Amino acid sequence: MTNKQVRVRYAPSPTGQLHIGGARTALFNYLFARKMGGTFILRIEDTDQTRHVEDAEAKQMEGLSWLGIKWDEGVAAGGDYGPCRQSERLAIYAEYLQQLPEKGAAYECFCTEEELAEERAAQEARGETPMYSGKCRNLTSQEKEKLRADGRKPTLRFLVPKEQIVVHEDLVRGRVEFETNGIGDFIIARPDGIPMYNFACVIDDYTMKISHVIRGEEHLSNTPRQLLLYEAFGWDKPQFAHISLILNPDRKKMSKRDESIIQFVEQYKELGYLPEAVVNFIALLGWSPKGEEELFTLAELEQEFDLKRIQKSPAIFDTEKLAWMNNTYMKQADSERITELSLPHLQRAGRLPQELDEAQRTYVKELVQLYQDRMRAASDIVGLTELFFREEVKYEAEAAEITQESHVKEVAHAFLAQVRNADDFSAESIGPLIKNVQKETGYKGKQLFMPIRVVLTGQNHGPDLNRTIHLLGRERVIRRLEQFVQSATS
Numbered sequence: 001m002t003n004k005q006v007r008v009r010y011a012p013s014p015t016g017q018l019h020i021g022g023a024r025t026a027l028f029n030y031l032f033a034r035k036m037g038g039t040f041i042l043r044i045e046d047t048d049q050t051r052h053v054e055d056a057e058a059k060q061m062e063g064l065s066w067l068g069i070k071w072d073e074g075v076a077a078g079g080d081y082g083p084c085r086q087s088e089r090l091a092i093y094a095e096y097l098q099q100l101p102e103k104g105a106a107y108e109c110f111c112t113e114e115e116l117a118e119e120r121a122a123q124e125a126r127g128e129t130p131m132y133s134g135k136c137r138n139l140t141s142q143e144k145e146k147l148r149a150d151g152r153k154p155t156l157r158f159l160v161p162k163e164q165i166v167v168h169e170d171l172v173r174g175r176v177e178f179e180t181n182g183i184g185d186f187i188i189a190r191p192d193g194i195p196m197y198n199f200a201c202v203i204d205d206y207t208m209k210i211s212h213v214i215r216g217e218e219h220l221s222n223t224p225r226q227l228l229l230y231e232a233f234g235w236d237k238p239q240f241a242h243i244s245l246i247l248n249p250d251r252k253k254m255s256k257r258d259e260s261i262i263q264f265v266e267q268y269k270e271l272g273y274l275p276e277a278v279v280n281f282i283a284l285l286g287w288s289p290k291g292e293e294e295l296f297t298l299a300e301l302e303q304e305f306d307l308k309r310i311q312k313s314p315a316i317f318d319t320e321k322l323a324w325m326n327n328t329y330m331k332q333a334d335s336e337r338i339t340e341l342s343l344p345h346l347q348r349a350g351r352l353p354q355e356l357d358e359a360q361r362t363y364v365k366e367l368v369q370l371y372q373d374r375m376r377a378a379s380d381i382v383g384l385t386e387l388f389f390r391e392e393v394k395y396e397a398e399a400a401e402i403t404q405e406s407h408v409k410e411v412a413h414a415f416l417a418q419v420r421n422a423d424d425f426s427a428e429s430i431g432p433l434i435k436n437v438q439k440e441t442g443y444k445g446k447q448l449f450m451p452i453r454v455v456l457t458g459q460n461h462g463p464d465l466n467r468t469i470h471l472l473g474r475e476r477v478i479r480r481l482e483q484f485v486q487s488a489t490s
């Protein structure tokens with residue numbers, strides 16, 4: 001089923017980089033639009049200049065683009081309903097702001113910050129939930145004139161009707177009810193006329209013909225305020241879908257300071273994750289497909305996505321699953337691509353110069369091909385290939401133990417002789433050399449291969465041995481074998 005009328009939006013405030021939670025909201029909106037043949041809009045909610053972060057808008061867009069999430073309308077994409085930056089829509093808001101006092105749905109409030117703080121403190125002292133008292137609701141024109149003459153500049157407050165229940169059928173959470181008695185008259189415009197979030201959001205969603213508001217659960221408490229605004233204007237409301245929170249692996253609320261998880265999309269990019277893996281992972285944060293399958297390309301997600309399958313309970317950010325998923329995608333990826341992603345990490349670690357010649361590049365590509373199956377992110381290349389960039393072998397504990405076994409020295413000795421005599425040192429030529437050691441010493445299988453691996457790499461596990469030896473290079477292999485044989489003799 002397609003529905004040309006589906007129009008959804010991702011509406012970040014430019015207060016920072018693209019967070020994993022924001023990316024999920026954007027992705028769900030995008031997928032829903034694609035699935036329904038609708039339109040996905042990017043809107044920037046930048047009316048609060050105090051929270052504005054330079055570059056944040058660009059970072060948000062970069063993050064979305066990296067993930068492959070394209071928007072059909074909005075900032076940098078145009079469309080018939082722009083501008084899509086709230087700071088450029090002030091004239092539109094002014095027009096609608098004016099209508100509410102005329103309808104008796106909003107009033108000027110002259111209370112100062114200090115007065116409001118006192119009022120809150122007194123309410124708290126009485127054990128009440130702080131809520132604006134409505135003090136300025138019934139000011140006469142004379143009273144207002146006097147306050148203005150005193151230099152006071154009013155905010156505009158929405159008059160919340162009492163004794164009502166605001167209801168909406170949330171597409172994720174089902175029926176949600178709020179009593180208006182629990183909602184104080186809220187500010188919709190500051191003294192300078194700049195609208196507050198709830199107001200600007202409603203005007204935008206209405207004028208941009210948004211059909212579904214899909215956003216994080218943290219906005220659920222804004223919804224009754226927004227619904228009341230729709231009612232005051234007499235407008236049809238969009239449908240709402242509030243997506244549950246993402247909890248950190250300890251099932252605690254994710255805080256931006258929490259370092260146990262990587263929270264920003266840009267960080268994943270920097271660590272050399274593949275965007276298709278990150279998108280796949282994010283899609284499963286609170287949404288699940290019909291079957292058991294967990295691996296989906298973006299194009300497949302566009303087909304599979306269904307709002308009905310968004311879960312009500314919180315999503316748990318499973319770092320292990322993300323690593324598994326990225327590894328799965330990395331294994332399948334072209335090694336040229338993984339090499340490109342790996343190079344900067346090796347350069348940053350000081351393993352390679354900034355300018356690479358062809359031989360160095362080829363060498364890294366061969367290393368990548370050797371370790372690609374084990375990489376959970378491109379940055380892993382640094383740790384995985386350390387043994388290729390050091391002179392001495394560094395023995396891991398278990399490997400060190402193995403070197404104590406008596407046959408190790410014998411095998412090492414015989415292999416050293418083979419390597420010294422070898423004139424070819426390609427990966428293909430290593431097998432026959434080891435075979436000769438077998439013939440000479442009589443050791444085979446693990447007894448043959450493990451000593452060679454341990455002595456040359458310091459590890460008792462690793463990728464293909466022949467290719468490892470080839471990439472270590474003849475000189476280094478000779479040196480490591482010599483050192484071992486000598487130290488084992490002394």
Ligand code: GLU
Nearest residue numbers: 011012013045201215219
């Ligand atoms: N600007 C809001 C935010 O960044 C979005 C609110 C909404 O989607 O309605 O959280």
